[in-house]
Amino acid sequence: MIVEIITYKNILNKLGELVQNSPFKMEHIIRETGIKPATFYRKMKASSFTPDEALEIAKIISPKEAYLFELKESIRSAKEDYKAGRLTKHHDVIEEIKRELL
Known part of the structure; x- marks a missing residue:
């Protein structure tokens, strides 16, 4: 478990750099995460994103x-x-689709 925690900390420490080097504008990333800009920059500087936030950013x-994952x-x-x-059964799926579309 210690190895996983250290790995996670290392990921958090590199996340800010990955965000800055990504092909996406910072505004897009902030908007998509739903985190307020000031909070986002503070968390990026302090490497303090939650696991859910880090996953969303990734x-x-x-x-x-x-997509592959x-x-x-x-x-x-x-x-x-x-x-x-x-x-x-295939027949049941087709019938359900028909009900939804019609």
Whole structure:
């Protein structure tokens, strides 16, 4: 557990640099996170983003990585559903879509 905490601290310490070097404007990142600008800059300077805030920032500055992660998680979840027998028949899915669209 100590290794994970140290790794997280190192990530927080580098997050400000990653944000500044990202191809996105700072205003965009701040707006997307929903953190007030003064608070964002203070947290960036102090490396004090919460884990949820750091994750949100990472998703913003690395959208391809975020998309691939979400896709892999979705596939993993689908495999677990399949193994557990949580399935829906094709016909039932089509009928549900028809009800929603019509």
